[in-house]
Amino acid sequence: MSNNLYVEKNGAIATLIFNRAEKKNSFSLAMFKQLGELLEDLESDQQIKVLILKGVDETAFSSGADISEFLENRFSAQKAKDYNDATLESIEKLYRFPKPTIALIKTLAIGGGLELANSCDFRFATTGSKLGITAANIGIIYNLTSTKRLVNLIGPSKAKELLYTAKLIRAEEGKEIGLIDYVYSMEEIEVKCLEFAGHIIRKSSVANNGIKQVIQSIIDGENAETKEIEQLILDSFSSDDYKEGIAAFLEKRKPNFS
Secondary structure (H helix, E strand, O other), X not given: OXXXXXXXXXXXXXXXXXXXXXXXXXXXXXXXXXXXXXXXHHHHOOOOOEEXXXXXXXXXXXXXXXXXXXXXXXXXXXXXXXXXXXXXXXXXXXXXXXXOEEEEEOOEEEOHHHHHHHOOOEEEEXXXXXXXXXXXXXXXXXXXXXXXXXXXXXXXXXXHHHHHHOOOEEHHXXXXXXXXXXXEOOOOHHHHHHHHHHHHHOOOHHHHHHHHHHHHHHHOOOOOOOHHHHHHHHHHOOOHHXXXXXXXXXXXXXXXXX
């Protein structure tokens, strides 16, 4: 398996690293497929409570899909469909990943790179990082599911502006419009991101993973609890986390969720 993507684990925090700095961490088709495989492994690892995605160094988060492959993999309608199906399947796995996810963006996230970041629950970016979707520069219509995520984050008007103009904006503007959650200097972003992740992992993963599923159901258009969501909520009352949370409250101590 290629080392263009690899995972580091530190306790309950996993970090998925994009390791193709010489190409600004652009994603080959093989990398998109590997991403899906790595996410499946991380989903089944019960020790992991938070997933961070980042570039290997300060060069980039990701500049998106590797355009040098397009003549081979994406230069006809059928080839484009096969390529899109494979890449969007992995991006959807990230979007539907059942545990909290954080995109740690350094320097730039463009095209498919921003698409990956938008599939995470939170986006941290370094000061001055460049962000954008540049499909209009190469004559591609941006796919519906990723457009919907962009609209959910910044609204239809701003989404149209970014997509029509293919312009790049700075992280500071991204924060103003809701695309970015936190902006920090290059020197402090890793620490701040890990502090944020550390706060999450000290809480109940039963509660956090469950509420992620509830919020996703709302985003997907549900206005009332489905049987699945209702059962998910009820099951939490018989979980070990619930027992520990109640015991900690009664004993006036901080809970220790395993």
